[in-house]
Amino acid sequence: MRALRMNRLRTGLTMLGMIIGVAAVVLMLSIGQGAQTKINQSIETMGSNLFIVLPGATSSGGLSFGSGSVKTLTVNDAMAIAELPAVNATGPVISGTAQLNFNAKNWSTSITGTTPDYFMVGNWTIEDGSIFSETDVRSAARVVVLGSITAENLFGTINPVGKTVRITNRPFLVVGVLAAKGQSLSGRDQDDNVFIPITTSERQITGNQFPGSIRYMLVQGKSAETMEEAEIEITQLLRQRHRISDGMENDFTVRNLTAIADVATDTAKILSIVLGAIASISLLVGGIGIMNIMLVSVTERTREIGIRMAIGANRNAILIQFLLEAIMICFMGGMIGVILGIGSAWIISQLIDMLVVITLSMVFLAFLFSSAVGIFFGFYPARKAASLKPVDALRYE
């Protein structure tokens, strides 16, 4: 320990390698964990056992909402699918953007025309008022449900329920406000949105080139176990309804969102592992630095080792002395590194709006790893010191 204090600069520089390594591990793990947590949060808001059915054939590109100009899916398709044994409910969607006005304020946002089931399927909860009804859909009533962000931007502290907003200059009665949901898996803000009956939308707001066609629909399966069955049922039904003969390609695409969510979770996990592995390399480099400095220290202190052996130190005593020094460097470096890692994770989360998550086990892991590095890389120099012959060590100049 005394030796460490004597060589402050050198010990400090060696420790720096350890500090950076541990800080990097903590930082990378917290970023990875943050990504994972964020994805999990998005998935939780998504609703369970979910399919999205899109018009058009499966493209080679990944997930793309509302793709293309194909108009092969209809509200009637959605109603028919809702009756399938493995399906719970469906929510057909037509969408566009619209200008909203309340008093002097105006706000431009995306508008979703749909049915009441959509809110259940999409796992929305109502904050205030209620959603619109089947009757509203049938009569194409001018009623609207606001997303939380839209409500806030347009109404501020006023309760919007019961008020009238103008959507592309037509008056709509606000019947409800949704609870906030946050970002979707694809990173879209889900709360800046308004919902109106699908019929109202088609006839008065978004318009429709092909009446009855929809942009996409959400389908909720009955249970997690029957998802495959549901997918088969949906595909068969749509092929039949669209009169697609055997051997012909589907003119629609069924995607299992739950499966996509699993992939996203796995990806985040792999990201965590890769980030952790990269950070571990810097820890390894730090460890080699320790070994290097300990070897120098052993050479430099050969005479001291000789003296200690002459006055009665056995090999274990010498071994432990040097090993303790290496572990000490690692432990202190690890401690400072953990603090630095948490600090920089915090700064990153403040600077760029990124979720970082620090867990106790992460800190523990970093500590454990750095101590292991200390023992591993300290052992060789320590053993080298301990295996010196007393006479050789004493004669060393």
Added chain:
Amino acid sequence: MSTNQPAPSPTTLIRIAQLHKSYKLIDADGNTIENPVLQNINLIIEKGEFVAIMGHSGSGKSTLMNILGCLDTPTSGDYWLENQNVAMLSNDALARLRNRYIGFVFQGFNLLNRMTALDNVAVPLLYAGENRASSRQQAMEQLRRTGLEKFAMHHPNQLSGGQQQRVAISRALINQPPLILADEPTGNLDTQTSQEIMTLFEQLNREQGITIVLVTHENDIAAYARRLILIKDGSIVYDGDQALENVPDPVV
């Protein structure tokens, strides 16, 4: 090796029989050659003796001292210390032996520079398994006996050569060993200080019966001892009392 094990004698501290030591050297042609440093050394030292070893530089005195101190091993031959065959002992047992039975005093003092005088003296007690507090306390008492209590908290580089050597002697004495090995203990000291150190050795030998073996180049230092051993080219050429006129000129 230990075929001719002698009868254990309670008064014998050191017994060396037919001891050889050689170093392997590599000559200009790359061949390994044996360089004999000690040849056929036979030596018995009884408890309580005060022995001076003299000889030319390079004659093998330090090599012999290192073997006596269990810091080095002979190439062949036997060495019994306190009737234990040293060749039979493990590294740990040798460390224990050095710790309990032997006190070392070196020409260059060999104190641990990072520690105070007090801690230097306490280290052998720590290696003997004593706790820190009692080690410090005993070390302090030892420093008081050698007249160094004023310097207990000094580091070696804050002490004169004579003071450093007295700290080293205190350290050698702390475990009350029966044997002190001193390789040119006055080599770095002036005449006055050398004489003080030698008086201390003489006193330890006389009053506590500690066996002292020392190497020196100076006749008046050797004169403190009662027995003189002369080494020439690795062999003992004289072993007897201090009637120096009978002794072949040791340091030509």
